[in-house]
Amino acid sequence: MEYTTFIFLLEIIGTIAFASSGALVGIRRNMDIFGVLVLGITTAVGGGCIRDLILGIHPPRMFQNVSYAGAATITSCFLFALIFWKKELLGSRFLESYEQAMNTLDAIGLGIFTITGIRTAMSIFDKPNTFLLIFVGVVTGIGGGMLRDIMAGTTPFVFVKHVYACASLAGAVLYLMLSNVLEEPAAMLLSAASVILIRLLAAHFRWNLPRIQS
Numbered sequence: 001m002e003y004t005t006f007i008f009l010l011e012i013i014g015t016i017a018f019a020s021s022g023a024l025v026g027i028r029r030n031m032d033i034f035g036v037l038v039l040g041i042t043t044a045v046g047g048g049c050i051r052d053l054i055l056g057i058h059p060p061r062m063f064q065n066v067s068y069a070g071a072a073t074i075t076s077c078f079l080f081a082l083i084f085w086k087k088e089l090l091g092s093r094f095l096e097s098y099e100q101a102m103n104t105l106d107a108i109g110l111g112i113f114t115i116t117g118i119r120t121a122m123s124i125f126d127k128p129n130t131f132l133l134i135f136v137g138v139v140t141g142i143g144g145g146m147l148r149d150i151m152a153g154t155t156p157f158v159f160v161k162h163v164y165a166c167a168s169l170a171g172a173v174l175y176l177m178l179s180n181v182l183e184e185p186a187a188m189l190l191s192a193a194s195v196i197l198i199r200l201l202a203a204h205f206r207w208n209l210p211r212i213q214s
Contacts, residue, residue, distance in 0.1 A: 006185055007116060010192075012071055014112030019044040019072035021105040022148045023079045024098065028090070029152050033080050039148055040076030041069055044109075047143030051117050051136050055124055103203040106145060106157075107167075111195035114141035114168045115175050115188050130176065137172035138165060141195070163202045163209060171195030 022043025026036035045062040052060035062068050083089050090098075117140025118133045125132075142158045142165050149156040158164040175191035182190070201207070 010112050011116050014109045015044045015068050015071045016075050017105045018109035018144050019075040021102055023076040024102060025148055025152050027083055036080050037076045039151060041072040043144040043148040044072035045069055046147040047113055047140040050143040051140040055121055107196045107199035110141045110168055110199060111192035114171050114195055115192045118172060118175060134172045138168045141168040163207055167195050167198035170198060
């Protein structure tokens with residue numbers, strides 16, 4: 001498999017995962033199909049769009065390659081149709097499964113887009129500084145989810161639960177370390193997997209950062 005194809009497949013998997021989480025939030029918030037589509041697409045490509053604006057990529061790649069928005073649209077429509085015809089999936093008995101699905105999909109998207117965000121910056125600049133790479137990776141990973149939560153009228157998940165941004169930050173740092181000693185695909189997969197693992201463990205054991213209780 002060619003390296004560019006490998007990157008593209010990773011990004012499509014992340015797009016589908018994030019679009020699914022966005023669409024599910026829209027469905028749970030009782031949005032119509034247009035709202036579900038907007039939320040699904042925004043979650044899937046929002047972080048990448050912010051990344052491209054920071055890096056000076058004009059127009060953002062979501063407009064240069066419609067595959068990402070297309071995959072997000074198909075995914076969102078599929079989930080809307082599935083739950084439209086099987087409304088019992090929104091019942092209380094499925095609530096725990098819904099939460100688990102959301103956490104898993106969010107974790108997959110976060111892990112993949114954190115790493116591909118760094119790769120995008122590396123492909124543009126000859127010698128990008130470490131802060132830029134980490135910042136762009138984290139923004140790519142969390143940006144879509146933040147936009148989703150703001151549009152859905154809730155406090156962004158990244159600010160309140162389960163070391164969300166910290167998982168992305170840890171994966172970004174690990175990738176920069178591994179990329180010096182491992183082949184690129186192995187470094188990317190291991191780093192993305194570490195983000196996913198941290199997120200899932202944080203959700204399961206309810207790890208949270210310190211906060212002031214009012």
